[in-house]
Amino acid sequence: MQVTIKLFASLAESVGWREKVCTLSAGATVAEGWALATGEAALPPKVLCAVNLNYCALATVLNEADELAFFPPVTGG
Amino acid sequence: MTVLLKEAPFAPYTEVQNFAHSAFTSAGAFGATATFVGTMRDYNEGDAVRSMTLEHYPGMTERHLEGICGEARRRWTLLEALVVHRVGEVRPGEPIVLVAVWSAHRAEAFEACRFIMEDLKSKAPFWKKETLAEGTRWVTQNTSGVATPK
Numbered sequence: 402m403q404v405t406i407k408l409f410a411s412l413a414e415s416v417g418w419r420e421k422v423c424t425l426s427a428g429a430t431v432a433e434g435w436a437l438a439t440g441e442a443a444l445p446p447k448v449l450c451a452v453n454l455n456y457c458a459l460a461t462v463l464n465e466a467d468e469l470a471f472f473p474p475v476t477g478g
Numbered sequence: 479m480t481v482l483l484k485e486a487p488f489a490p491y492t493e494v495q496n497f498a499h500s501a502f503t504s505a506g507a508f509g510a511t512a513t514f515v516g517t518m519r520d521y522n523e524g525d526a527v528r529s530m531t532l533e534h535y536p537g538m539t540e541r542h543l544e545g546i547c548g549e550a551r552r553r554w555t556l557l558e559a560l561v562v563h564r565v566g567e568v569r570p571g572e573p574i575v576l577v578a579v580w581s582a583h584r585a586e587a588f589e590a591c592r593f594i595m596e597d598l599k600s601k602a603p604f605w606k607k608e609t610l611a612e613g614t615r616w617v618t619q620n621t622s623g624v625a626t627p628k
């Protein structure tokens with residue numbers, strides 16, 4: 402299945418890209434999506450993740466055409 | 479309930495007046511308006527800050543802010559709420575965020591305004607990058623919303 406993976410802010414800068422489409426095995430989790438997209442890079446502490454614009458857990462199972470995002474703690478307002 | 483993201487500077491008190499004028503059929507329809515305006519400082523962590531860039535997650539940011547307003551409406555009896563937040567480059571003295579809440583009585587307006595602001599601070603996907611005299615740096619966390627009494 403294909404999943405779009407997006408990175409934001411300092412995480413995008415440190416990893417070196419902002420968006421890519423990855424092919425994952427059926428039943429893959431958010432954590433597995435991170436590992437595949439980044440070449441098994443260590444997930445920085447406190448990183449947040451979202452699937453289809455909603456916060457999720459690293460164990461969340463992905464589905465075809467999902468949009469998966471990773472980003473650092475938020476600092477708005 | 480209205481959420482607006484703005485790429486250009488905005489005048490928060492004009493936004494409040496214009497919104498109330500359009501949202502209510504009479505000036506006597508509400509008894510309380512609570513507002514919070516967050517403005518960019520020209521210093522942070524001991525350094526002068528020249529400007530700041532606010533990144534957001536298009537789609538998720540709006541959805542999350544609308545969700546916060548919806549949750550406030552479930553918790554308290556509110557008449558209206560308005561959230562305006564800047565994105566892009568912001569300069570010292572410019573408003574970053576406006577939260578305004580209208581209700582019949584003050585308690586609901588005060589509490590919902592605080593709730594929306596604190597939830598925005600801790601969960602809405604925005605990220606600040608400061609430009610200093612030398613280089614840039616990301617803001618890594620927001621300060622506590624709880625004041626320490628003197």
